Amino acid sequence: MVNEQKRFGLFLATCDSTFVKKTYGGYFNVFVDTFGEDGEQWDLFRVIDGEFPDDKDLDKYDGFVISGSLHDAFGDEDWILKLCSLCQKLDEMKKKVLGICFGHQILSRIKGGKIGRASQGLVMGLKTITFAKDAIKPDGYFGNMIPSSLAIIKCHQDEVWELPESATLLAYSDKCNVEMVSIGNHFLGIQGHPEYNKEILFEIIDRLVNMKLMEQDFANKAKATMEIAEPDRKQWQTICKNFLKGRSEQV
Secondary structure (H helix, E strand, O other): OOOOOOEEEEEOOOOOOHHHHHHHOOHHHHHHHHHOOOOOEEEEEOHHHOOOOOHHHHHHOOEEEEOOOOOOOOOOOHHHHHHHHHHHHHHHHOOEEEEEOHHHHHHHHHOOOEEEEOOOOOEEEEEEEEEOHHHOOOOEOOEOOOOOEEEEEEEEOEEEEEOOOOEEEEEEOOOOOOOEEEEOOOEEEEOOEOOOOHHHHHHHHHHHHHOOOOOHHHHHHHHHOOOOOOOOHHHHHHHHHHHHHOOOOOO
């Protein structure tokens, strides 16, 4: 018996920068390289431009990923409200959804959580987050040995203020109380960026400085966090893949 091809959708909530287009062919490729595997089908929906799947096609997918965004997850733009409505349908269907940064906040929003500006201001650079081990089930997407902490690239000015009642806090840090959250067995939100690498982060930082949206001193400090350590990308990749594909390989 031949296994059916797994199919996933990316809800892209940001525009491709010139650098990402030139280097990777767009953020879609960055996400598929991070979370995809041979033999899978990945479809791109530029939700920021109003591209959404038809409701009748949702059941064809094994899971979805929501990207980060320069927009606020608590905003009321038409496309954000439509994304919230779509995620409510996916919640009812118990479809797996991995929310990254903005996507993480959207998942909390639709379940009744509160989101807003980050209490400590813009968070940028490499940060270590701590896992709430008691809240993480063994043999789930972390495998058997749950790490005490992992390093991840952070790039956000908003955060989840209050968790929805149905949510479980999986990780936190000194910069953000809600770094990772699960809702049921089908929603997983991560405030950091498991898909980012050093060059993507540095290009974003340089762009923000050029746009006068970030002071050079702050930018230098953010870059300095990457000089002495690296993100635990392989471990994050395993966690996210395990979640999306229903596996329990060791992180």
